Structure formats: structure tokens, C-alpha cells
Amino acid sequence: MYSDATSFCTHLSVDELDLLSDGSKPVSLSRGDTLDNRELETWPILAISSGVIGMQHLLEDGRKTIAAFFMQGDIIDLREMQSHHRGQLIALKNAGVCRLAPQIFRQITASNPAAQNVIWSNLRQQTYRAMDHSADLAKKHALEKLASFIFECRNRQVMSFAKNIVVIPVRRVDLAEYLGMQPETVSRCFKDLEARGIIELQSISNIRVVQIPTLRRIANGDRYANGLVDDNDKGFKVLHFG
């Protein structure tokens, strides 16, 4: 499993890898599998080697939300997760993860500053990402959220064939749960971007971004790029909205 090395593992010595394989537990997950919270208490740390894991929250009446996506290289550290925190981890795509025991993890991070740095940095990235995502959800319109998401995918995808090809790694439903909208709305927004020539849907999961600057401006909430302006007035007049 270490052939598919995460950036974390590439910083480990042979001894540490040995140590890790003793105090760790590789698991492979199919789409829809959830990670048992009970077992997470003894193996609270996960390193994702492939696939996509989502942190899913359920509301009483069945509404679902995916609060975050975890992908290759992410370390999920659930120690001290508050009891009032109501998320569960679910595989959104067949995934390979490695569960780590806390003491081994602590041992390695204490002795290997490089590995520790990678983990810290990853955790900070997760924090920034979650906050950016909060900002997207709070005040952006559906189209803007989708535009933001396309950039998020672009930033995260490891090897991009071409810079303007973006792979959507999850189903429409999951995307909708992540962006706080309905699958129908997601679909309509994709169509809208396509109709305006900003993106091309090469397949269900591959999109080609034709007009990157325009998409950027939509993502940033620019009403002009967003198509909300009055077109008979040179483009700086705003229709509705204040």
C-alpha cells in the first residue's frame, strides 16, 4: 500500500515505516461505506491514500450535508472530537485509508520533524479550506458556489492533464450536499455555465474551463460576470439587487 505514497509517508524512514505498519491498519472502502465511530475511538487517525472521504452530517429529518471532502494525502485526526460533533465519515468513492494508533503517530511526529511539518501543514490547509468553504456557503448564490467549487477541485487535483481540465471527483448528489443545494440546482447551474460558453461538459465528471477569468469573477461574486447586469447599458448597471 505504500507504493501509493502520500506525502506523509514519503518523509518517513524505513524504520518508521516498519513501525507504522505494526501500529496501523489499512482499510479499503467502497462507495457508501461509513467508518464506525466506535472503532474510531481506538484508531482515531486516518491517512487517505486514494479515493474521496466525506464528513457527512445528518439532520433529524433526513437532510444531509457533507461538511468536507478528504482526498489523497489528507490526514484526518479525530482525537478530541467533541461529543456534540455529529459527523460521520463516509466513502464517496472507493477509497484506501490507513488507520493509525495514536501512540505510534505520536512517536513518529515526535522524532521526525519533517513528517510533523507535513501533518501540521495538512491540518492548516484543512482549516483554511473549511473556512473558505463556510464563506462560500454563507453568502454566495448557487452559480457562484459552483464556480468556487470548480476552482477548489482545480487547486486540489494532483496531476492535471491540462490546466483547464477539471475533474469533479464526486457524484452530483454529493456535490449538492457539499454546496448546500439540491441536485437539480447543481444540474441547472452546470447547464447555465455551459450555455454561456464558460465551461464545456466533456463528460459527467470532466469539465473544460473555457473562460477561466469569467469563472473566477463569478466565483468572487462579481455581478457583472455573473450575468446579473443590464445589458443595454454598457455593462456596469445593475438590475435588481442593491
Next chain:
Amino acid sequence: MYSDATSFCTHLSVDELDLLSDGSKPVSLSRGDTLDNRELETWPILAISSGVIGMQHLLEDGRKTIAAFFMQGDIIDLREMQSHHRGQLIALKNAGVCRLAPQIFRQITASNPAAQNVIWSNLRQQTYRAMDHSADLAKKHALEKLASFIFECRNRQVMSFAKNIVVIPVRRVDLAEYLGMQPETVSRCFKDLEARGIIELQSISNIRVVQIPTLRRIANGDRYANGLVDDNDKGFKVLHFG
């Protein structure tokens, strides 16, 4: 300034505190002050000793969002903040912060495992909190988001006079930006909770939670507690809503 010790500082030795006071820079902020991003490049780490700092995102057309609140004891570590990350830090209440130089910070965390643990744990809390907040924003209704927020405040407030008194530490406007709604809606939701006898508004910033379980159920999206049920269904009358 160390009299108002954060949990971080309480784990430091006298030597380390000396070191810290050489490589740090206390700043005091009034409401509305923003932290200059240019200066944050050389002092990218902040320890909050009092007050409230918000991570504010601005959209092109003026919409504002507060992605996260930072309060006493929080460590904001902005190293490696991506360039595409568009937030700025703003004081939402007069605040005392301490800026740290990265090398000092690194030195202390390397030599003092207890301090390192505190920081690490704080960062994880921030991550969880941001993800929980994302989940709130994504699919909850206005009333549910407000209920969630009241619990978030309750969990974070250090010394609670009584368990059912919750202090709202920010203005209505900031609260609205944080919850992704309009100040008008925030106001209406507070009134609604009060009219239903779930909370009491003792003053603008002090609320007494009268029915904690009901509020909890609203926060969790329970339609029944939420007053979203059909009225021929067991007796709690409810008007509009789906």
C-alpha cells in the same frame, strides 16, 4: 499582558516566556480594526488573549461573510495561507492579540511538548468547528442556524454564570454575516424563539435559554420541535413552513 494568560502561555516556562516576549509583539485592537496582510507575512502567528477576531471574506459587490470567530486562547497560524484565500482578520470587539515570529514559535513548539499539544489541539478544534459550521450553513434553516449558534456560544464561553445564560459576543450584523443571513432575519428568529418561550432576551447580548432540549432539537433540524409539523398531527400547532 501575560496576566491574561491563554492556555498556551500557561504551559510555558519562564525562559520561554522571556524568549516569547523578545520574539513577539502585543497589539491591541479596537472594533473594526483589520490586521494588515502585509505585516502578517512577517508575523503570521497570532495568539488571542481577549476580545473577538473574525475572519472576514469580501465579495466583489460588497457582500460580506465572517467565516470564523476567534476568541481567547485561539492561535491563528497563517503560515502557508494560500494566495487564493481571500480573508482578512478584523476585530469584532476590542481585542488583545499577540503576534509571534515563526522562528520563536517553532523553537518553543519543538522544545515544549505540552505547549505543542495545546496548539495542536486548538488547531484541531478550529477545524472541527469550521466543518460543523459549514454543515450548519449548508442545509439548515435560519431558525436552526441561530439555535446552533446559541449552542456554539454556550460551548465556547469560558466562565458561565449559569449554564443556561448565554452571551452573544458580537453585534447582530456580525452574527448575520457569520450565519449567512440578513440582520433582519436574525432579529426575526430571536423574536420567534422568544415568542415560543424557548429563550428570554434579558438584554441585547444576554439570553437565557428556558427550554434547552427544545432548542437542541431545533438546532438538530427536528421538524417537530421546529414547529414545522402538520397541526393535525399530534397537537402542536404550526403555521406556514413546509
Next chain:
DNA sequence: CGGCAAGTTGAGCCAGGTCAACTCCGGTGG
């Protein structure tokens, strides 16, 4: 090819956004 999951399209409607007017309250100065 049949069967099911995933995605799309259309029509109608409502939660919350928007705008404008109003109240409340603490501070300031005459």
C-alpha cells in the same frame, strides 16, 4: 436487452432576501 441508479427538465411555491421606515439607546454638548 432489461433494470436500476443517477442525472435532467419543468411548473409552482415559499423562506428568506430586500428596501424603506421606524424605534431604541448611549453619548455629547448646550
Next chain:
DNA sequence: CCACCGGAGTTGACCTGGCTCAACTTGCCG
């Protein structure tokens, strides 16, 4: 002491983006 001021919060009336529900199409897998 009261009149005035400005920022913060509230209230009401209206409007719309996106949710809802239902029907349809597409694509995948055996």
C-alpha cells in the same frame, strides 16, 4: 437636565432564487 445625534436593531410589505415534487432521460452493469 434635556435636545440632539448616529449607529444599531426592529418591523412591515413585497419579491425572487432556489427548493419541491413529479415525470422524464441517460448511462451503467449484468
